[in-house]
Amino acid sequence: MEFDFLIIGAGSAGCVVANRLSADAGSSVGLLEAGGPDNYPWIHIPVGYFKTMGNPRTDWCYKTEPDPGLNNRSLDWPRGKTLGGSSSINGLLYVRGQPQDFNHWRQLGNSGWSWEDVLPLFKRSESWEGQDDGIRGQEGPLTVSRNRVNRGIVDAWLAAAVAAGHKWTDDYNQEDQEGVGYFQMTMKGGRRCSSAVAYLNPVKHRKNLTVLTRAHTQRIIIKDGKAVGAEVRINGDVKIIHARKEIILCTGAIGSPQLLMLSGIGDGNELQDHGIKTRYNLPGVGKNLQDHLQVRPIYKCDASTINTEKQNPLKLLGMAFQYAAMRSGPMAMAASLGTGFLKTHPDLETPDIQYHIQPFSADKIADGAHKFSAFTASVCQLRPESRGSISLKSSKSEDYPVIRPNYLSTKTDCDTIVAGLKITRSICQHEPVSSLITEEYEPGDAVEKNNYDSLLNWAREHGTTIYHPVGTCKMGNDAMAVVDDKLRVNGVSNLRVADASIMPTITSGNTNAPSIMIGEKLSDMVLATYKK
Ligand SMILES: Cc1cc2nc3c(=O)[nH]c(=O)nc-3n(C[C@H](O)[C@H](O)[C@H](O)COP(=O)(O)OP(=O)(O)OC[C@H]3O[C@@H](n4cnc5c(N)ncnc54)[C@H](O)[C@@H]3O)c2cc1C
Numbered sequence: 012m013e014f015d016f017l018i019i020g021a022g023s024a025g026c027v028v029a030n031r032l033s034a035d036a037g038s039s040v041g042l043l044e045a046g047g048p049d050n051y052p053w054i055h056i057p058v059g060y061f062k063t064m065g066n067p068r069t070d071w072c073y074k075t076e077p078d079p080g081l082n083n084r085s086l087d088w089p090r091g092k093t094l095g096g097s098s099s100i101n102g103l104l105y106v107r108g109q110p111q112d113f114n115h116w117r118q119l120g121n122s123g124w125s126w127e128d129v130l131p132l133f134k135r136s137e138s139w140e141g142q143d144d145g146i147r148g149q150e151g152p153l154t155v156s157r158n159r160v161n162r163g164i165v166d167a168w169l170a171a172a173v174a175a176g177h178k179w180t181d182d183y184n185q186e187d188q189e190g191v192g193y194f195q196m197t198m199k200g201g202r203r204c205s206s207a208v209a210y211l212n213p214v215k216h217r218k219n220l221t222v223l224t225r226a227h228t229q230r231i232i233i234k235d236g237k238a239v240g241a242e243v244r245i246n247g248d249v250k251i252i253h254a255r256k257e258i259i260l261c262t263g264a265i266g267s268p269q270l271l272m273l274s275g276i277g278d279g280n281e282l283q284d285h286g287i288k289t290r291y292n293l294p295g296v297g298k299n300l301q302d303h304l305q306v307r308p309i310y311k312c313d314a315s316t317i318n319t320e321k322q323n324p325l326k327l328l329g330m331a332f333q334y335a336a337m338r339s340g341p342m343a344m345a346a347s348l349g350t351g352f353l354k355t356h357p358d359l360e361t362p363d364i365q366y367h368i369q370p371f372s373a374d375k376i377a378d379g380a381h382k383f384s385a386f387t388a389s390v391c392q393l394r395p396e397s398r399g400s401i402s403l404k405s406s407k408s409e410d411y412p413v414i415r416p417n418y419l420s421t422k423t424d425c426d427t428i429v430a431g432l433k434i435t436r437s438i439c440q441h442e443p444v445s446s447l448i449t450e451e452y453e454p455g456d457a458v459e460k461n462n463y464d465s466l467l468n469w470a471r472e473h474g475t476t477i478y479h480p481v482g483t484c485k486m487g488n489d490a491m492a493v494v495d496d497k498l499r500v501n502g503v504s505n506l507r508v509a510d511a512s513i514m515p516t517i518t519s520g521n522t523n524a525p526s527i528m529i530g531e532k533l534s535d536m537v538l539a540t541y542k543k
Pocket residue numbers: 019020021022023024025043044045046064089090091092093094095096097098100101102103104105106226227228229261262263264266267270346477478479480509510511512520521522523524526
């Protein structure tokens with residue numbers, strides 16, 4: 012098999028690239044995905060993330076190493092393994108980030124990545140159901156809907172945040188992100204709008220596009236400093252697939268550094284330890300790992316929440332009926348309803364924490380909801396300074412890499428998470444939510460009120476990922492950069508990376524929308540190269 016462009020990984024970014032490059036009927040495009048087709052019904056029902064996360068049919072089910080910053084706990088790290096990648100199992104929350112995130116990328120020397128440069132790509136990708144104001148897009152493939160599920164407890168929390176002096180926002184995807192309000196979702200007609208649904212399904216009939224599922228790429232083949240093909244395991248057989256023009260890695264923040272290292276591109280000393288011949292010594296591969304760590308205060312309350320509604324068989328039946336008949340109700344719910352982008356200090360230029368307000372609670376999502384009525388006011392730091400790494404466990408592609416997130420390893424990160432917990436408590440003391448709260452279940456009385464050390468220790472004991480690993484093949488021009496601002500891998504020609512791994516610094520919010528934008532940007536750059 013041979014294609015002009017070989018795209019590896021059909022996730023948030025990969026599906027975009029497959030769509031845009033195959034729009035040129037003169038180019039042949041191959042898209043390889045390790046997971047299966049996205050025909051598992053729960054992928055498409057919004058609340059199905061409860062069924063797809065932790066399920067090997069749709070999730071790689073990675074685990075981190077015991078993390079010193081989390082009192083040596085190891086975490087489950089889900090990543091989508093199907094067409095659409097993580098956009099097929101994620102919480103559907105749509106957040107672009109702050110203009111300053113992208114202006115910072117530009118300031119790091121990445122030409123073409125400022126807010127002014129990327130705004131047209133965000134607009135081009137989305138079909139926002141709100142108004143056309145010059146900032147939002149309305150004709151793109153990705154449908155972005157307003158929240159459709161209301162729960163009084165979430166409304167009360169948002170009103171309490173306003174009473175506590177925080178701003179209200181109708182649309183945090185404007186250039187000023189600050190404020191509390193309702194989440195927007197990648198959902199179309201009550202069904203998940205993954206990157207595969209938005210970008211791949213409408214074009215999969217194209218004669219010049221070949222999509223192969225259950226095709227696990229083991230290695231990129233490099234000859235004389237040039238990427239020429241991929242070694243791919245398909246149904247137990249290993250095949251070589253050639254690329255005439257370029258190979259584009261879209262295998263995500265864990266898959267892309269792993270695949271580069273397996274192909275001999277990475278820190279030469281580490282590669283040698285695993286008996287891999289170094290093709291190009293690139294010490295930054297797998298470094299610079301960043302993620303959003305969430306801590307999840309839980310409040311028992313005297314109001315209806317999904318916890319209690321789920322226990323009533325009649326209400327459960329009602330939810331199923333409501334979804335079947337109208338594609339609405341709790342089954343059409345994104346992972347959170349309310350949000351807030353707030354500053355922990357008034358002197359900050361932009362928000363540094365984000366809330367995910369959920370009308371349910373659980374000790375661990377996989378364990379199911381609590382039996383009592385409660386809501387969760389999850390808070391995360393938007394721009395952590397802590398940096399972790401992805402490294403190889405062995406030279407075998409089927410062995411998962413070693414994931415070390417290294418959470419809460421700087422003072423700023425510890426201070427910000429503690430400040431976030433204090434802000435949560437202060438909001439919960441305001442009406443109208445305070446009189447609905449019957450008990451602070453977590454952190455609770457066992458954690459000394461507003462004592463820095465005890466709050467920090469609680470965060471270390473209970474903090475968990477909000478599923479946003481990025482940065483492991485960072486774009487830049489310093490010694491640790493992996494790709495340049497055209498997303499070309501340093502030292503190897505005809506090879507680019509386009510996914511969440513190229514972010515030099517994490518964006519201030521959920522990372523699906525920026526990953527899709529990266530796919531759009533890469534496509535423009537590749538098309539421009541070959542137009543010449
Ligand atoms: C459970 C969960 C919840 C989340 N919730 C949200 C949310 O609500 N909002 C939000 O904005 N973001 C959310 N995110 C994060 C967001 O979805 C990701 O940041 C984004 O999807 C990353 O896109 P990507 O293109 O980098 O990688 P992915 O979408 O993960 O795509 C990588 C693809 O490459 C494939 N692949 C990997 N290795 C190989 C190989 N060797 N050969 C072939 N194929 C391979 C994978 O199977 C996958 O399909 C969530 C993520 C998860 C996992």
